[in-house]
Amino acid sequence: MTDDRISPVPRLAPPRDAPQAVTVMLEHIETSWQLARPYADDLAQHFYRLLFTLAPSARELFPVSMQADNGRVVRALLRALRLVHRPDDLVPLLKQLGRDHRKFGLRPAHYEAAGTALLGSLKHCLGPAWTPEVERAWAEAYTLVARVMQDATAQAEAEGTTPAYWTGTVAEHHRLSWDLALVRVEPDEWAVPYRAGQYLSVEVPQRPRLWRYLSPANAPRPDGSLEFHVRAVEGGWVSPAVVGHTRPGDVWTFGAPLGTLGADRESGRPVLMVGGGTGVAPLQAVVDDLGRWVDNPEVTFCYGGRHWDDLYALDQLSGLAAVNPWLTVWPVVERFDDTGPIPGVEQGTPAEAVARWGPWHEHDVLVSGPPEMIEETVAALLGTGVHPSRINYDPFLSA
Numbered sequence: 001m002t003d004d005r006i007s008p009v010p011r012l013a014p015p016r017d018a019p020q021a022v023t024v025m026l027e028h029i030e031t032s033w034q035l036a037r038p039y040a041d042d043l044a045q046h047f048y049r050l051l052f053t054l055a056p057s058a059r060e061l062f063p064v065s066m067q068a069d070n071g072r073v074v075r076a077l078l079r080a081l082r083l084v085h086r087p088d089d090l091v092p093l094l095k096q097l098g099r100d101h102r103k104f105g106l107r108p109a110h111y112e113a114a115g116t117a118l119l120g121s122l123k124h125c126l127g128p129a130w131t132p133e134v135e136r137a138w139a140e141a142y143t144l145v146a147r148v149m150q151d152a153t154a155q156a157e158a159e160g161t162t163p164a165y166w167t168g169t170v171a172e173h174h175r176l177s178w179d180l181a182l183v184r185v186e187p188d189e190w191a192v193p194y195r196a197g198q199y200l201s202v203e204v205p206q207r208p209r210l211w212r213y214l215s216p217a218n219a220p221r222p223d224g225s226l227e228f229h230v231r232a233v234e235g236g237w238v239s240p241a242v243v244g245h246t247r248p249g250d251v252w253t254f255g256a257p258l259g260t261l262g263a264d265r266e267s268g269r270p271v272l273m274v275g276g277g278t279g280v281a282p283l284q285a286v287v288d289d290l291g292r293w294v295d296n297p298e299v300t301f302c303y304g305g306r307h308w309d310d311l312y313a314l315d316q317l318s319g320l321a322a323v324n325p326w327l328t329v330w331p332v333v334e335r336f337d338d339t340g341p342i343p344g345v346e347q348g349t350p351a352e353a354v355a356r357w358g359p360w361h362e363h364d365v366l367v368s369g370p371p372e373m374i375e376e377t378v379a380a381l382l383g384t385g386v387h388p389s390r391i392n393y394d395p396f397l398s399a
């Protein structure tokens with residue numbers, strides 16, 4: 001999947017018409033990005049070289065092997081800059097990222113160095129296409145993004161109500177299947193102040209400085225404990241370490257919460273939740289939270305997996321549905337095994353299932369799962385007439 005095929009920020013608000021100057025800025029950014037794009041690997045290498053020359057202390061924020069970083073930071077930065085024409089969606093996310101980035105202890109000099117490194121690496125890749133207009137467009141976009149993040153960091157520091165990061169100790173780790181682990185973490189000092197449906201950047205002791213996003217699968221609890229479901233991704237750096245090597249007593253570190261997924265109990269509208277694989281976690285947390293009330297909107301929960309065995313959360317969700325009349329759970333699997341179809345289970349991807357079931361135009365929709373699944377599901381929902389402002393999914397913009 002390319003970063004163009006799915007919008008990394010959800011369209012929560014109907015897009016406003018951007019002012020003419022912003023439209024021109026974005027045209028310069030997009031045109032030059034299409035020229036630089038084939039050289040993205042070279043661009044990333046150049047970016048890090050320049051960054052570490054300009055701000056040597058920034059090197060400590062990255063893993064020992066830069067191969068493990070795999071250009072994540074520069075990719076995320078480029079994506080954010082290409083969204084400056086959508087401030088209603090981008091600014092709230094940047095504010096959350098600014099708070100999250102307090103964990104790095106960034107100083108203005110780091111932002112300045114990152115901006116110079118980004119412009120320098122784009123110039124290096126674009127050659128004569130790097131005109132003064134193009135340079136001004138990228139510089140302005142970077143300034144906007146960096147300013148929102150820095151202001152959010154400064155505001156959180158001025159409030160002084162939350163730490164820059166949180167730590168917790170692994171209390172439980174067991175496998176739900178051969179490649180999937182449940183990890184329960186208890187807070188060390190303060191509970192992470194997240195809302196059900198949000199996600200956190202997480203650092204585990206086996207992979208220092210390789211931050212990954214994970215969503216707690218539970219609503220906030222009185223004891224502050226967090227439950228995570230992690231699948232070992234083949235060839236991945238962090239998830240196999242979590243599944244294979246996490247032990248009780250390990251200390252995990254968390255950044256400030258991010259994301260906007262959640263159910264609006266006041267709207268009176270029914271809710272469709274579409275969760276795929278371990279992406280079901282934030283939706284489980286939202287359902288867990290709704291379980292605190294008797295009166296809730298009607299929730300239809302489409303839970304997809306590739307195979308029947310992948311639906312590890314089905315027992316728990318079905319148990320909740322059995323005691324909560326507002327909740328209906330619809331399992332969907334891509335393929336049945338040799339024993340054939342299972343009664344009550346649909347065949348297909350979640351996107352195919354929601355396209356078949358509809359109509360959903362009266363629903364608020366929450367989608368979570370692999371990017372390809374989100375992309376197909378959102379397209380299917382739009383195809384059945386759901387308004388984009390009713391569809392909510394969360395981006396993982398950077399780590």
Ligand SMILES: NC(=O)C1=CN([C@@H]2O[C@H](COP(=O)(O)OP(=O)(O)OC[C@H]3O[C@@H](n4cnc5c(N)ncnc54)[C@H](O)[C@@H]3O)[C@@H](O)[C@H]2O)C=CC1
Binds near residue numbers: 231282305
């Ligand atoms: N662990 C967590 O806390 C969270 C994980 N996620 C994301 O959720 C994903 C979960 O991965 P897995 O469990 O391995 O999921 P998976 O690859 O087993 O797929 C889960 C579902 O998505 C559908 N799907 C997969 N690829 C598709 C495609 N190309 N087109 C249409 N449908 C497709 C499958 O049919 C299945 O229903 C990861 O990308 C992860 O980053 C998202 C939020 C939280």
